[in-house]
Amino acid sequence: MSIFASPTSWIESGALDQCRQVAALPGMRHVAGMPDLHPGKGAPIGAAMTSSVLYPFLVGSDIGCGIAVFPFKLKRPVPEKLATRFPDLDVPDRSFFDEADVPAGCTDSLGTVGRGNHFVELARVGTVFDIDHADRLGLAGGDLVLIVHSGSRGLGERILRAHTEVHGAGPAEDPAAYLAAHDDAVRWGSLNRRVMAARVADALGAEHEPPIVDECHNSVEVRDGLYLHRKGAANGDGRDVLVAGTRGTPSFLVAGHAGADAGYSVAHGAGRKMSRADALRRGKAKHTVEELRRTPVGSLVVCGDRQLLFEEAPTAYKRIEQVIGDLVEHGLATKVVSTVPLVTYKTADVEPRRRGGRR
């Protein structure tokens, strides 16, 4: 077991307990904890876990969840104006995809963001740390990007449930069959992010390009004859990854250089510091809805759900700079650019949410 966090980076003991439990599973060879490590449901989040057998529960239900970055071009990006123009990403819009292109034929929720830590954010490139690398990606300071964090919605959940109903937390009896369904969910998740980018571009009157970064962080792959599970950990083996900050702090686009001891992975975000229940309780005492909807960096958060706003408050997360610092210090990644949010969409701004209506 290797944990890639400096001694000053606080890691909840429950997450380390979960890592030890996973490390003790039959066939487990290596567990790598990322600096955003925190407890999950049964398995730690922010970990790369390598074993001789495939454990679907280590990937979790949101198979193929990931973060994509799309270059956006907009004339005058005024957050107050743009926030009112975001499409309702809680409901699908079939005019943005062709049914024939959808993996597993699952079209019901394609192009929707979901809940929890998922978000769609229009951001501006802030600090450029590696000019050459940023240039290769076509990025310069001040450029606009759309960051989309979402996954496979109900599809991945159904794939995990089909396994757990029979085998619980046990290994896949037919790894090839699981992997085939998993790969569909990974492709579906990536398409989901692209459909959302198209929807947002259309609604904002923006030009957008294909993603320059799109890495999922809940997945399993066969590597060196073993199953490399990633839960809240992105492929950091020569890949570029957007490590998400919070709704009100920058995010960092990094170049991954992670080796075997790190499970060829990098962190996927700031990592929760508080459980959702704690964040809700403490957040209500500490913040007003207004200060969570207009952040210290001047961005706006579109979120008609008060509870979600508190659960996802920046103070419920670790400091992203510390997480990135740990990645850099351990040689897992180098910084390329930071992004600073302008508008972050969490869920429609009206409560109760409108269903199926047009804007």
Next chain:
DNA sequence: ATGTAC
């Protein structure tokens, strides 16, 4: 995390 489980 989830057209969810208690």
